Amino acid sequence: MRLVKTALTIAGSDSGGGAGIEADLKTFTAFGVHGLVAITSVTAQNTTSVTAIHDIPPEVVAEQIRAVVEDIGVDAAKTGMLSNAEIIKAVAKTVEKYDFPLVVDPVMIAKSGAPLLREDAVDALVKYILPLATLVTPNRFEAEKLSGMEIKTVEDARRAAKKIAEETGAKAVIVKGGHLSGEYAIDVLYHNGTFKEYRAPKVEGCTHGTGCSFSAAITANLAKGLGLEDAIGVAKKFITLGIATGHRIGHGHCPVNQSAWIEIPAEKWRIYKELSEAVRKFEEMSPVHLIPEVGTNFVYSLPLPYARTIEDVAGVKGRIVKYGNSVKAVGPVEFGVSDHLARAVLAYMRFYPEYRSAINVRYSEEIVELAKEQGLKVSFYDRREEPIEVKEKEGATIPWGIETAVKRAKNRPDIIYHLGDIGKEPMIIIFGKNPREVLEKVRLIL
Numbered sequence: 001m002r003l004v005k006t007a008l009t010i011a012g013s014d015s016g017g018g019a020g021i022e023a024d025l026k027t028f029t030a031f032g033v034h035g036l037v038a039i040t041s042v043t044a045q046n047t048t049s050v051t052a053i054h055d056i057p058p059e060v061v062a063e064q065i066r067a068v069v070e071d072i073g074v075d076a077a078k079t080g081m082l083s084n085a086e087i088i089k090a091v092a093k094t095v096e097k098y099d100f101p102l103v104v105d106p107v108m109i110a111k112s113g114a115p116l117l118r119e120d121a122v123d124a125l126v127k128y129i130l131p132l133a134t135l136v137t138p139n140r141f142e143a144e145k146l147s148g149m150e151i152k153t154v155e156d157a158r159r160a161a162k163k164i165a166e167e168t169g170a171k172a173v174i175v176k177g178g179h180l181s182g183e184y185a186i187d188v189l190y191h192n193g194t195f196k197e198y199r200a201p202k203v204e205g206c207t208h209g210t211g212c213s214f215s216a217a218i219t220a221n222l223a224k225g226l227g228l229e230d231a232i233g234v235a236k237k238f239i240t241l242g243i244a245t246g247h248r249i250g251h252g253h254c255p256v257n258q259s260a261w262i263e264i265p266a267e268k269w270r271i272y273k274e275l276s277e278a279v280r281k282f283e284e285m286s287p288v289h290l291i292p293e294v295g296t297n298f299v300y301s302l303p304l305p306y307a308r309t310i311e312d313v314a315g316v317k318g319r320i321v322k323y324g325n326s327v328k329a330v331g332p333v334e335f336g337v338s339d340h341l342a343r344a345v346l347a348y349m350r351f352y353p354e355y356r357s358a359i360n361v362r363y364s365e366e367i368v369e370l371a372k373e374q375g376l377k378v379s380f381y382d383r384r385e386e387p388i389e390v391k392e393k394e395g396a397t398i399p400w401g402i403e404t405a406v407k408r409a410k411n412r413p414d415i416i417y418h419l420g421d422i423g424k425e426p427m428i429i430i431f432g433k434n435p436r437e438v439l440e441k442v443r444l445i446l
């Protein structure tokens with residue numbers, strides 16, 4: 001029995017790795033599905049433009065499909081860029097022999113504006129491929145072309161989805177709302193005579209390859225056995241995260257980040273383990289004199305671009321407190337449990353992205369002097385210099401303080417302290433790349 005599920009993408013290659021086959025394979029991997037490919041066309045492409053297109057002979061496209069279906073087996077398939085009518089006919093003739101679910105992303109024009117489907121091939125797509133589709137995933141412009149209607153609102157999208165399904169014989173149609181105006185990205189599914197909406201807040205981010213990755217995510221989840229509506233629900237979460245966390249590469253439309261889906265949970269687990277271990281070691285050191293009145297926290301953040309809010313930073317729930325002659329973590333390591341120190345590390349990471357961990361300890365002149373003697377770089381900020389507009393903004397003091405201290409220092413400071421204010425205890429914060437490095441600095445001042 002084959003334990004791993006397989007998904008096949010029949011699509012073009014994007015040398016920029018943002019869309020096409022490359023996006024599909026990364027998406028399949030993110031869902032733990034083994035990816036198979038039938039390449040239809042090789043494009044020379046980056047984030048700004050498509051500069052060459054070389055179509056693969058139709059019989060070679062068909063043979064790639066046959067080769068993998070007959071040996072490995074395909075649990076679900078998708079099509080992307082099909083480029084010309086001959087390839088479309090060859091693909092239709094081949095896939096109709098098999099009974100796997102088929103998601104059709106009717107790719108027509110790249111985000112950068114280049115046509116990826118010949119004008120005269122649209123009819124072939126409608127005639128040969130759409131009748132075989134389990135789901136068709138047009139964006140606004142593709143849906144306008146396929147339905148012959150103008151789409152400006154979600155209501156228009158509903159009518160277009162129904163019309164495309166009824167006229168082409170596709171089993172289901174989802175008209176995507178990425179190109180519609182409004183604060184939500186709303187996709188409208190028409191399936192079994194009913195409508196369902198999928199919505200997510202529109203995010204600022206990277207959108208090259210969204211359509212490819214979205215349809216690949218649906219395909220992967222169909223391969224895993226989810227029903228169509230559930231598969232789309234997962235894909236919607238996946239694509240929203242991928243857009244929000246895209247790496248800003250190239251000079252044009254940056255690509256969706258397909259790894260975020262697995263990288264964030266994996267990183268969170270590593271952070272949890274490393275920080276828990278470091279907290280245990282800190283307890284063993286029993287540094288009672290380093291614990292301030294408000295307690296100590298010890299934090300470790302997700303790397304950028306995933307570190308966005310305090311929810312992305314792990315800390316000790318209830319902080320670390322004095323307990324007789326020892327120190328004790330009140331609760332376990334969790335994400336989103338630190339406020340002040342998490343803000344400090346997020347602010348510090350804006351200048352030094354690799355420095356993701358920090359601990360706060362009691363302020364005293366001796367500790368600061370000792371740190372300097374040990375070769376640690378020290379900087380500070382003065383809460384009395386805080387501008388009024390910063391004071392009035394909730395949660396803005398610490399980022400302002402860290403920025404001020406970082407800018408004041410000639411070199412990267414290992415330690416930043418402040419002398420307190422009315423009702424605010426003075427404090428020292430020690431930064432490091434990871435909890436282990438932070439502990440080494442704590443040892444130096446012990």
Ligand SMILES: Nc1ncnc2c1ncn2[C@@H]1O[C@H](COP(=O)(O)OP(=O)(O)OP(=O)(O)O)[C@@H](O)[C@H]1O
Nearest residue numbers: 139176177178179185202203207209210211212214
């Ligand atoms: N800025 C955004 N924020 C959140 N979701 C978005 C955004 N833009 C697009 N989406 C979602 O991404 C998915 C793909 O939609 P889109 O309309 O961008 O497809 P597309 O134009 O085919 O993509 P592409 O051609 O870039 O590959 C849909 O679920 C859509 O709602």
Ligand SMILES: Cc1ncc(COP(=O)(O)O)c(N)n1
Nearest residue numbers: 012013019020110111208209
């Ligand atoms: C090979 C290939 N397939 C599909 C797309 C569409 O993606 P986008 O509209 O995001 O450019 C593309 N640019 N290249």
